[in-house]
Amino acid sequence: MHQVSLYAGISDLLKELNDLGYSLYVTTSKHEPMAKLMLTELGVISNFKQVYGSTPEHFHKADVINACLTEQGIQAAEAVIIGDTKFDMIGGQKTGVRRFGITWGFGSAESLQEYGAEIICHQPQDIKKALSSL
Template sequence: MTLKNLFFDLDGTILESSRGILNSFRYTFDEMGHPQLSDAELNTFIGPPLETTFATLANGDDAWAEKAIVTYRKYYAAKGMLEAEPYDGILETLETLQRLDYNLFIATSKKEDVAQNMLAGLKLSQHFKGIFGNTPQAHSKTLVLKKSLDLSQSTPNTSAMIGDREYDIIGGQENKVAKTIGVLWGFGDETELKNAGSDILIAHPQQLLEIIR
């Protein structure tokens, strides 16, 4: 069946948002008394839910993890989310997909209201029919995508998940979408995406136009 519904990850797929995310982690570590980590280590935290990342760092201290998440989100909402911009070629690709009558959605592990405010601030909201993210009821990429499919009334066999990390590919597979598309301009790499079982890899946003027709 022909693809009609395209679900995009946000960080590392639509937006180059690493500066704001890394600065938010650095601020949180200072506030929480955690040793600072290298940029390479911090980059591995871009993509997974904050609950997963801080649970790992907390070594079983749930109260520490919860406070760290609140601290991170406070900084990110005030400053971090302003330090982002769309990748080269993204805007043109989204505009072309809209003209071709595809339904475009965001499915992100980022907190849903933050993702909505971020895209509104960057004047990108108008490209998407729905912006879905992390909520108390849906915090993993698999659950976020399931919610996105359900609320948008999109059938999996006419849908694709597009993202830069293994979580995006696995989320697509677990929701039985028609295609999972890994992007190589984000925070994951070719090995990670191939090992996750991505159906297709692309190196530039405009390649998406070639493979979905």
């Protein structure tokens, strides 16, 4: 097992969002096979319709997001990236998707806002509230 664990409340949130009909995808800068393995080991991969990670063809965050949007036929205006780094926010800006910054990961609220977060979430349930406000 890799040295990763889920933040408290994430598993429940993923189930709730699925139950509400949201289509969930992962877009990560991690190598795609590794991302899938980690999500499998964490027991949450079934919550996602597809996992998109770094590949030779999709190296930068914006490339990964665009691959997801294109392959799934999703309009950027209908998508939200939820992330904890400036790279998530920059990738979201470059692709035209809405951006939620989360503060329980690597980025501070200030840094996430500086790089384009439109909404800041301080706990998992804030994501559900923010999505319902769109």
